[in-house]
Amino acid sequence: xxxxxxxxLFRPDTPKNALGYTRRDYEGAISTLCAGCGHxxxxxxxxxxxxxxxxxxxxxxxxxxxxxxSKTPDYFLGNSHGFNTTHGRMPSVLTGAALANRGLLYLGVxxxxxxxxxxxxxxxxxxxxxxxMTYLVENxxxxxxxxGQFSATxxxxxxxxxxxxxxDAPIDLVTLALQLGASYxxxxxxxDKTQLVPLIKGAMRHxxxxxxxxxxxxxxxxxxxxxxxxxxxxxxxxETINRLDVILPKDRxxxxxxxxxxxxxxxxxxxxxxxxxxxxxxxxxxxVGAMNYLQERHALGEIVTGLIxxxxxxxxxxxxxxxxxxxxNALGVAELCPxxxxxxxxxxxxxxx
Amino acid sequence: xxxxxxxxxxxxFVIKFANINGTGSASANELFARAVxxxxxxVAPRNVFPSNIQGLPTWYEMRVSGEGWLxxxxxxxxxxxxxxxxxxxxxxxxxxxxxxxxxSTKRLPRSRFRDDLTVLGLPxxxxxxxxxxxxxxxxxxxxxxYVGALTALxxxxxxxxxxxxxxxxxxxxxLIAANVQALRLGHDAARAALPCPIGLTVRRSxxxxxxxxxxxxxxxxLGAIYGxxxxxxxxxxxxxxxxxxxxxxxxxxYRTDPNNGRALYAIVQAEDELxxxxxxxxxxxxxxxxxxxxxxxxxxxxxxxxxxxxxxEVPAVIFDVQRGGPSTGMPTRSQQSDLLSCAxxxxxxxxxxxxxxxxxxxxxxxxxxxxxLAERLQTPVFVLSDLDIGMNEVLCRPFDWDDSRQxxxxxxxxxxxxxxxRNFGRYLDVDGxxxxxxxxxxxxxxxxxxxxxGTTRNAYAKYSEAGTDYxxxxxxxxxxxxxxxxxxxxxxxxxxxxxxxxxxxxxxxxSPAMAEAxxxxxxxxxxxxxxxxxxxxxxxxxxxxxxxxxxxxxxxxNESGQLRTLLVNEGDLxxxxxxxxxxYDGTPITAGFIAGxxxxxxxxxxxTPLRQPLAS
Numbered sequence: 027x028x029x030x031x032x033x034x035l036f037r038p039d040t041p042k043n044a045l046g047y048t049r050r051d052y053e054g055a056i057s058t059l060c061a062g063c064g065h066x067x068x069x070x071x072x073x074x075x076x077x078x079x080x081x082x083x084x085x086x087x088x089x090x091x092x093x094x095x096s097k098t099p100d101y102f103l104g105n106s107h108g109f110n111t112t113h114g115r116m117p118s119v120l121t122g123a124a125l126a127n128r129g130l131l132y133l134g135v136x137x138x139x140x141x142x143x144x145x146x147x148x149x150x151x152x153x154x155x156x157x158x159m160t161y162l163v164e165n166x167x168x169x170x171x172x173x174g175q176f177s178a179t180x181x182x183x184x185x186x187x188x189x190x191x192x193x194d195a196p197i198d199l200v201t202l203a204l205q206l207g208a209s210y211x212x213x214x215x216x217x218d219k220t221q222l223v224p225l226i227k228g229a230m231r232h233x234x235x236x237x238x239x240x241x242x243x244x245x246x247x248x249x250x251x252x253x254x255x256x257x258x259x260x261x262x263x264x265e266t267i268n269r270l271d272v273i274l275p276k277d278r279x280x281x282x283x284x285x286x287x288x289x290x291x292x293x294x295x296x297x298x299x300x301x302x303x304x305x306x307x308x309x310x311x312x313x314v315g316a317m318n319y320l321q322e323r324h325a326l327g328e329i330v331t332g333l334i335x336x337x338x339x340x341x342x343x344x345x346x347x348x349x350x351x352x353x354x355n356a357l358g359v360a361e362l363c364p365x366x367x368x369x370x371x372x373x374x375x376x377x378x379x
Numbered sequence: 380x381x382x383x384x385x386x387x388x389x390x391x392f393v394i395k396f397a398n399i400n401g402t403g404s405a406s407a408n409e410l411f412a413r414a415v416x417x418x419x420x421x422v423a424p425r426n427v428f429p430s431n432i433q434g435l436p437t438w439y440e441m442r443v444s445g446e447g448w449l450x451x452x453x454x455x456x457x458x459x460x461x462x463x464x465x466x467x468x469x470x471x472x473x474x475x476x477x478x479x480x481x482x483s484t485k486r487l488p489r490s491r492f493r494d495d496l497t498v499l500g501l502p503x504x505x506x507x508x509x510x511x512x513x514x515x516x517x518x519x520x521x522x523x524x525y526v527g528a529l530t531a532l533x534x535x536x537x538x539x540x541x542x543x544x545x546x547x548x549x550x551x552x553x554l555i556a557a558n559v560q561a562l563r564l565g566h567d568a569a570r571a572a573l574p575c576p577i578g579l580t581v582r583r584s585x586x587x588x589x590x591x592x593x594x595x596x597x598x599x600x601l602g603a604i605y606g607x608x609x610x611x612x613x614x615x616x617x618x619x620x621x622x623x624x625x626x627x628x629x630x631x632x633y634r635t636d637p638n639n640g641r642a643l644y645a646i647v648q649a650e651d652e653l654x655x656x657x658x659x660x661x662x663x664x665x666x667x668x669x670x671x672x673x674x675x676x677x678x679x680x681x682x683x684x685x686x687x688x689x690x691x692e693v694p695a696v697i698f699d700v701q702r703g704g705p706s707t708g709m710p711t712r713s714q715q716s717d718l719l720s721c722a723x724x725x726x727x728x729x730x731x732x733x734x735x736x737x738x739x740x741x742x743x744x745x746x747x748x749x750x751x752l753a754e755r756l757q758t759p760v761f762v763l764s765d766l767d768i769g770m771n772e773v774l775c776r777p778f779d780w781d782d783s784r785q786x787x788x789x790x791x792x793x794x795x796x797x798x799x800x801r802n803f804g805r806y807l808d809v810d811g812x813x814x815x816x817x818x819x820x821x822x823x824x825x826x827x828x829x830x831x832x833g834t835t836r837n838a839y840a841k842y843s844e845a846g847t848d849y850x851x852x853x854x855x856x857x858x859x860x861x862x863x864x865x866x867x868x869x870x871x872x873x874x875x876x877x878x879x880x881x882x883x884x885x886x887x888x889x890s891p892a893m894a895e896a897x898x899x900x901x902x903x904x905x906x907x908x909x910x911x912x913x914x915x916x917x918x919x920x921x922x923x924x925x926x927x928x929x930x931x932x933x934x935x936x937n938e939s940g941q942l943r944t945l946l947v948n949e950g951d952l953x954x955x956x957x958x959x960x961x962x963y964d965g966t967p968i969t970a971g972f973i974a975g976x977x978x979x980x981x982x983x984x985x986x987t988p989l990r991q992p993l994a995s
Contacts, residue, residue: 055841082824083824083825083828084820084821084822084823084824084825084828085821087665087820087821089661099830100830100842104828105824105825105828106820106828107818107819107820107821107828107829107830107831108828108829108830108831109661109664109691109830109831109832110830110831110832110833110834111657111660111661111687111833112657112683112684112687112833115653115654115657115683115684117654117657118612118649118653118654118655118656118657118658118661119657119658119660119661119664120661121612121647121654121657121658121661122610122612122657122658122659122660122661122662122663122664122665122669123661123662123664123665123820124661125610125645125647125658125661125662125667125669126609126610126661126662126663126664126665126666126667126669127665127666127667127820127821129821130665130820130821147650147651147654148650148653148654148657150650151649151650151654155647343647344645347642347645347646347647348640348641348642349641349642349643349644349645350636350639350641350642350643351641354609354610354643354644354645354662354667355609355662355665355666355667355819357607357609357643358607358786359607359784359785359786361643362604362607362609362634362643363604363605363607363780364604364605364633365780365782366779366780366781366782368633369601369605369778369779369780370777372601372778373591373777373778376591376592376593376777377589377590377591377592378413378416378417378543378592
C-alpha cells in the first residue's frame with residue numbers, strides 16, 4: 027500500500043498529450059493493494075495507455091467485479107465513471123452499459139477468481155456476444171482478498187504458500203476467449219510494462235471483445251517457489267511471440283524494420299497494430315493456429331505472451347443488433363414514444379365489434 | 380335425452396374446450412371467444428395449458444357473461460370434449476343439465492356418458508377425412524369445424540364469425556376461403572343432426588362497448604415501449620416470455636428509424652437471469668431505461684443484483700409474471716406468491732417498490748409508470764403481474780396516453796449544473812427526501828465522475844468502513860422509501876352500500892372475482908368495504924382503511940398470506956384483525972370462493988356478539 031499521496035504540483039515541463047492532459051489526469055485514488063502487487067503495475071499501464079491514446083478520461087467507463095483486481099479501477103482514471111459490481115458478474119453489467127451508450131470506451135477489469143471461477147459463464151457469454159470492450163484479467167492464480175485459496179487458473183501441480191498442491195486442471199482464459207469468438211486476444215505480464223502498455227492501447231482501439239490476460243503475481247500469497255505465477259517463474263517461462271506498437275492515424279510511422287520482421291494490421295478506426303515478430307512462423311490472424319500454438323507451448327511449461335490473435339475486421343454487438351448511431355441513452359420521448367394516436371390505432375386493432 | 384331439465388341460459392354460461400396441445404386448437408378457441416365479443420357479449424377466456432409442446436391435455440375455459448363478470452366462475456355448462464385422454468374427467472365436470480359436444484366418429488359405449496347431460500355428437504373426424512387430404516389440415520380444420528357447429532348450437536350469427544376470419548387472415552384469400560368453408564361444414568352438420576339452438580344461447584348485446592381484448596404480457600410490453608425503455612435483457616421463462624416477444628414485435632413496428640431502418644432499442648437474450656438483470660442494471664446506470672421480464676425462479680436468481688441496485692441506487696424495472704411456486708412449482712399455473720421475495724429481495728436490509736396491476740390496462744399504465752418511478756427513486760421497481768393476467772386475453776379499458784407527458788428522469792445532474800459549480804455528492808441527501816443526485820457516465824471531463832459500488836461509502840461515494848457513513852446512508856435510504864410511499868399509485872376504495880365494520884383488501888388478478896363477490900355479498904345483505912392495493916410501500920390510505928375496520932379480509936392467491944404478512948410487518952398491525960382468504964391451487968380465484976369464505980366468517984362473527992348480552 028502506498029501511504030503517501032503524490033503532491034499535485036504542476037511542473038511546466040510535465041509532458042502533456044494532444045488534449046493537454048498530463049499523466050496525472052489519468053490517475054485515480056491511492057491504491058490500497060499490497061506493496062509490489064502486480065495489479066498496481068497494470069493500473070499504471072492503463073494510465074499510460076489512456077494518456078498515450080489521447081482519450082478523454084470521462085469517455086471511459088470502467089467496470090469490475092469483486093476481488094483485489096476489481097478494486098483497482100478506483101486507482102486509475104479518477105475522472106471516469108466506475109462501477110464495482112458483484113462477484114463474477116461484471117460482464118453483464120458492462121454489456122448493459124455498452125448497449126445504453128455505444129459512444130464510450132468500456133474497460134472491464136476482473137481477476138482470475140472473478141472471471142474463471144464464479145464468473146466463467148458471464149465471461150464466456152460476453153466474449154461470444156461480441157461486446158465492444160477491453161477486458162483485463164489480472165491473473166495471479168490465487169484469491170487474494172480471502173487470503174490465498176487457489177483460483178481456477180492455478181496450474182495443476184502448483185503449490186500454494188502452505189505447500190498444498192492444486193489437483194484441479196487449470197482454465198486458460200486466453201484459449202477460451204479464442205474459442206468463444208473474442209476478436210483481440212493477448213497475454214501480458216505485469217512485470218513487463220513496455221509490452222503491456224501497447225497491448226492495452228491496441229485493445230482500446232479495437233472494435234469487438236478484446237481480452238488481455240495479464241499474469242500479475244500476488245506478492246503476498248503466490249510468489250513462492252512451487253508457484254507458477256511468481257515473478258521468478260513467469261520471467262523464466264515467458265515466451266514472448268511478438269512486440270507491439272500501436273500507431274494512431276495522426277502519427278507518422280518513423281520506425282523502420284527489415285522486411286519480414288514487421289506485420290502491420292489496420293484496425294477498424296484506422297489505428298495500426300505494428301507487430302515485430304519474434305517467432306517467424308507465428309500468425310496472429312490465424313485463430314486455430316493460435317490455439318494449437320498455445321497448447322503446444324503450455325505442454326512445455328511456457329507462458330505465451332504478446333498479441334496472440336486479432337481480427338481487425340470484426341464487428342460488435344451493436345452491429346449485430348443494428349442499433350442507431352445515436353447512443354440509446356440520448357434518445358428522448360420524441361423518438362421513443364409512439365404517442366396517443368398510434369395507441370388509439372392499437373386499441374382499434376384489439377376490438378372485435 | 381337428459382334425465383334432468385337441460386340448462387336454459389342466455390349470455391350467462393361457461394363453455395370449456397378440452398383439447399390436446401399442439402393441435403392448433405388455441406387459435407380456433409380464440410376465434411370463438413372473439414365471435415362472442417363481436418356479438419357484444421362480454422367473455423372471459425382462460426387457457427389452462429401444460430408445460431409441454433405437444434400431446435398433453437389443454438383446456439380453454441370461457442365464461443360468457445352478459446352482466447360482465449370477468450372472474451373465473453368455475454364449473455362447466457357446455458363441454459367441447461375433443462381429447463380422449465381426459466374424456467372421463469371432462470364428462471364428470473359438466474353441471475347436471477349441461478351439454479356435451481363430442482366427436483362421434485368412433486362410437487363410445489353408453490357407460491362413458493352421463494344421462495343427466497344433453498349429448499351432442501358430430502362425426503368431426505369423419506367429415507375431415509372425407510373433406511381434406513393433408514393430415515395437418517385435417518387436424519386444424521377439425522377445430523374450425525367445431526367452432527362452426529357451436530355457432531349453430533348457440534345461435535351465433537354466422538356472418539360475424541365469417542367476418543372475423545376475414546380479419547384474421549386479411550390478404551390471404553385462400554386461407555379465408557378454406558376456413559370459412561370448414562366453418563360452414565361444421566355449422567351445417569350441426570344444423571342437420573342436432574337440435575339447434577340448444578338451451579345455451581348468445582344473444583346480441585351492447586355489453587362490450589369500447590373495451591379492448593388483450594393479454595397482460597402484451598400490455599406490459601406496450602407499457603415499456605411508451606415508458607421509453609430502450610434496453611431489454613431477458614432469459615426465457617414461462618409465463619413471462621411473451622412480454623419480451625411482444626416488446627420485440629412492437630419495437631420492430633414503432634421503434635425502427637424510418638430513415639435507415641436502424642433499431643432505437645436493444646434486446647439481448649442473456650445466458651441466464653443473473654446476466655439479464657446485470658445488463659438491465661448496467662444500462663440503467665449508464666442512463667438508458669431498461670427492463671427484464673421474468674417469473675419466480677428468475678427472481679430467486681436475481682437476488683444478489685437486486686441488492687446491488689438497491690444499495691448502489693441504480694434504477695431497474697422488473698416485470699415479474701408470477702406462477703405457482705416454490706421451486707419449479709406449477710410453471711403453467713397462476714399464483715401471487717412472489718410478493719415477499721420481491722419486497723425484501725436480497726441479503727441485508729433491503730426493501731423494494733412493488734406495483735400490482737389488476738388487468739392489461741394497468742399492466743400498460745403501471746408498466747410505463749414503473750420507468751418514471753425507477754428513475755425518480757433510483758431503485759428497482761417490480762411490476763407484479765401473474766399468469767392469469769399475463770397470458771389470458773381479457774376485456775379491459777382501452778389504453779390511453781397523454782402526448783404532453785414527459786419522462787421523469789429524476790435527479791440527474793448535467794454538465795451545465797456541474798459547470799455552474801453545483802455541489803455533487805452522489806449519496807448526499809440535498810432535498811431531505813432521501814433521493815440523491817446522480818450523473819450519467821460521460822457527462823463532464825473533470826467533474827461529476829464517481830465510483831458506484833455495493834460497499835459502504837460516504838455521501839461523496841468514497842469507500843468507507845465508518846459506521847457513521849453506513850448509518851447516514853441507511854437512514855437516507857429509509858427516508859427515500861418514505862418518499863416512495865407518496866409516489867407509488869394509491870389504493871382504490873369501494874365502499875359497501877351501508878356502513879360496515881368489515882373490510883377486504885386485495886390486489887392484482889383477484890380483482891374481477893372480488894368485484895363479483897362484492898355483489899354476491901351485498902345481495903345476501905353482507906356489507907364489506909373494499910380496498911385494492913396498487914403499490915408497495917403502502918400509501919397511508921391502506922393503513923387508514925385497516926384502522927377504520929374491525930376485521931379486514933386479505934384476499935390473495937398464495938398459501939401463506941404474503942400481502943397480509945407485509946401489512947402486519949410494515950404497518951405494525953395486530954395480526955388478529957387481518958383474516959386470510961387464500962386460494963392457491965393454481966386456478967384463478969372465483970367470486971363464489973371469496974364470497975363463501977367471507978360470508979362464513981361474517982356470519983360467525985355476527986353471532987358471537989349477540990350472545991354476550993343474553994348471557995349477562
